[in-house]
Amino acid sequence: MPLPSEVEKAAKSGSEYELYKALLLNFGKRGDKAFEYLRDRRVKKYRDFFVVVGKEEYIVEGNFCTCPDFLVNLKGKSPCAHIIAVEVAKITGNYDRVDAYYVDYPDDILKKKK
Numbered sequence: 001m002p003l004p005s006e007v008e009k010a011a012k013s014g015s016e017y018e019l020y021k022a023l024l025l026n027f028g029k030r031g032d033k034a035f036e037y038l039r040d041r042r043v044k045k046y047r048d049f050f051v052v053v054g055k056e057e058y059i060v061e062g063n064f065c066t067c068p069d070f071l072v073n074l075k076g077k078s079p080c081a082h083i084i085a086v087e088v089a090k091i092t093g094n095y096d097r098v099d100a101y102y103v104d105y106p107d108d109i110l111k112k113k114k
């Protein structure tokens, strides 16, 4: 899901203030949440997926997220806070690398999806 150019520019500027402002203006409370995830370094890049650690762990893959906000409220049509956080993290490099496959634990993932 491409980010609005305003957000992309703010992410590239390296200014937290500009980024926060752009996220808030473009995404409202989801932008606010995304900023929090980035600030707290909750975005993890496993070998296979990006994972955002919120109340639970959510897998973000391109334009898709496993969280209920994305699946139920947004019906997959616009990005949730996790997708926004991952897209921004891809630009800023503000994520932790985990040298493992997330899907090595299929039972966990099935549980988390409910």
Ligand SMILES: [Zn+2]
Residues within 6 Å of the ligand: 058, 065, 066, 067, 068, 069, 070, 080, 081, 082, 083
């Ligand atoms: Zn999500």
